[in-house]
Amino acid sequence: MNDHITGEDLAAYVDGVLVEKKRGELESHFSRCPKCLEALAEIVDIQSSRAKVPGEFLQQALGEKQAVRKRVLPMRLAFEIAAAFLVVIFIGYFFLGNDRFRQAESRKKEKAAPSVSQAVPQLSLEVEKTIPVLTGRVEQAETAKTKRMPVEKNVMPAPVPLPASEKKQDQTAAIKDRKSAVLDENEIRGQGQKLEEAAEPAWAEMDKLSNAQFDRSHSVQVPASAGTVEPALAAGPRAAKQAGKEMADAVLPARAKKYEKGDEEAFPAEFREAAAISNAMQLFLAATGRAATPGGMKMAVLAPQPTIRIEGDVTWSDLRDPELLAGWSWFKKGMIMELEIDGAGQVIAVLPAGQWERSMAAMATKAVRQLTFSISGKKSRRARISFIGSSPN
């Protein structure tokens, strides 16, 4: 080999990628050609070096190129930002553009009534106000059967049968003269409207009773005032609820029937006991700074947020307005509610299971009936709402 070794062959020899024959030829040449031997030795020596190029060298080499990069970079950034916006718009359309959002809005307008989320935070105050009322209320129940009685029964989970309320209205003959105009108005409004009155919670009525200093005439006028406030247009959805209540009579077990009938003798004692427990609990919570004082002065409004489990044919994700559950501070451990949901997602029947106070059960029944589920299919579904513990905070 007379010619010197090419750079390609020299590099290949150093890398050891040549075949044996070629290697032999090159080694023969290296051993006889001082110039190529010098090159080989220097390449091996350079390769053993670990020196790194100074940054200034790179800056010098890339100086012109960096100027080009500066022009390119904003374009790329603009594309990246545009892509990010597209993703955000897509996600927004996917989650907010479906029927769930619109249905929730339309339903709120349709009801045009204060939601449970507004009503429930007042619970701690309202429950306290019921406590002094209790004794007077028991006396009234013994003396005469008034319009208040169906209200008491309807705080139970199951719907009140219509004939029973009518029968009791007939029995209250002495009072009937004084409230005849109101009752006529109720009858005109129809059966659905009556049941709407019946669904009003006991604690709301008791609040008004306490304000009137146990005046029976005031208590009788409560449904009339409620009727005037309630718009006539609300009769339609309420009638649908009535149909659901009738269905619940067939569905709910015997325990609900028992509550519906009402144990007249056991009820006052049980209520008194429950009130005492509630009072003690309120004192304890006030002392620990987690709830309102019995007098109504809130020491710390923020109670631990409950964690609520929804299981059965519907899940938490089916709930159209989960913000309603945020106000369920009264929902404590051991409380379970079994729901019956119709095809439109409305709660048509509620059965409190587990450990409940009567007043709490009534209030809970009303609160649960505010819930709506986004479900499809015409058949009714069953679900179970239970308390699974407090959040870490």
Added chain:
Amino acid sequence: MQTILVNNLIIHCDRDKRNVRELDNHRVLLVIIGFMKGFLDGDARLLQALLAGDTAAWQKFILQYSNFIYRAIIKYTDDYDEKMAVYLHILEKLHENRFARLRRFAFQAKLSTWLTVVSRRLALDFLRSKYGRDFRLKKIRVVSIDAEPDYLKFLADTATPEKEMAAVERQEQRLRLESDLERAMAALSDKERLAVQLVYFKGLRIKEVGKLLELHSAYKFLGRTLQKIKAEMEKRSRFSRTRVRDALEGEAHE
């Protein structure tokens, strides 16, 4: 950059198909293998983008391979500004004529090794054009008097008339030894001769040479080679044991 097979004639084309040149089959096979390998190591992809005129690929190439260029430069110069000048010169040479040098890379070796060879060549050309062929004198690492050029050794040895006479004798003796060593080396195989040259004349480490020459045990290999050289040199009469013993006895007697 395309490779087309037409009737067993492989043609290597540029992108615009103006620069068409024929290649031998072996070279094109290496190109194809190199491209296949490139999918693993990324060298070929980078080079392909570079040759396609991608500016970002050139920047990436500079960032990725500047170390190899720099290591080749610092072998020949210590001056910072000169290193910078040589570095930019090499990059310019690689960039000129639409990366004509890089187009010649056939993926036979690693791109880094090939770049080291090319950078060394370009650096030597640059420095020789500036300082002449003896530019290496600018970077002399004095290890011993034997590493000095001959005229310096001669000056050192001729400080007195006695030393001057002794120096002349030693010079003659050295010349005789070198000629005998050359003969002994000529009797060795290519691999043995190359190993001795790289280790004892060029100063590479035995480990490096063993790896380069693919020797199983480089130390034993070199030991055996030295024994061969010794045996070959002892065949000469003036290095015979008797003459060496006589010379040593005479010195002792004096």
